Amino acid sequence: MILLIDSAQATATVALSENGKVVFSEENPVTNESASWLHPAVARLLTQADRNIRQLEAVAVIAGPGSYTGLRVGMAAAKGFCYALKIPLIIRNTLEVMGASMSDLAKENQALICPMIDARRDEVYTAMYHPDGEQIQPPRAMILDKNTFETELQTNRIIFFGSGAGKWEKINRHTFALFLPQQNITQAFAKLAQHAFDSKNWSDPVYSEPVYLKEFFSY
16 A cells, blocks of 8 residues: 655645555645645545555655645655655656646546646646656646747647646647646546556655755645
8 A cells, every 4th residue: 555645736636546546535624734634534544544654665756846845744754654664755747746646637528637736937847758647748847838839739638627727728829739727636646656666666755855946835
């Protein structure tokens, strides 16, 4: 069983997964308030699952980009569990997980995937992926203007979504740009975490840090 921690965006989620599937999950009803909620939520999940914390096989955390404060809370909790229980730490990028959650929709629309997280003003955190998960453009902070993605949109449909997609939709003029609601990412996170666990793609808690992509700030 893997503990999943996602506090990268406004609404935090913790979940338990087995064999790449979510079995129990809880979402924080209060946005941008993860610190006091996270550990009690994990305890509640373990009670629901009738499991002991020492039965956890690994902890997976979404490391960013996203909310500076949320990333620190999630990473600190994940590292603490891994240190105490002597189990592997798995780290996944927020944009990678968001992209994986849209894979089926991208295949249906024969489109590329471009998650966007609001980074304030005209800036977003973004990346681009094929529907099969292959990375086309790495995670980065980007200032949007009317010519953004002009080359890519000449020959490709692209699905844009996430908290930053609205500001791009306002200035976008490309007919190949598709704007869809963001899917729940927890199941995609579970699948990616299981794959990383099985392949032993683990991170060292000593050197693991949140992925900020630019100067620190908090939402």
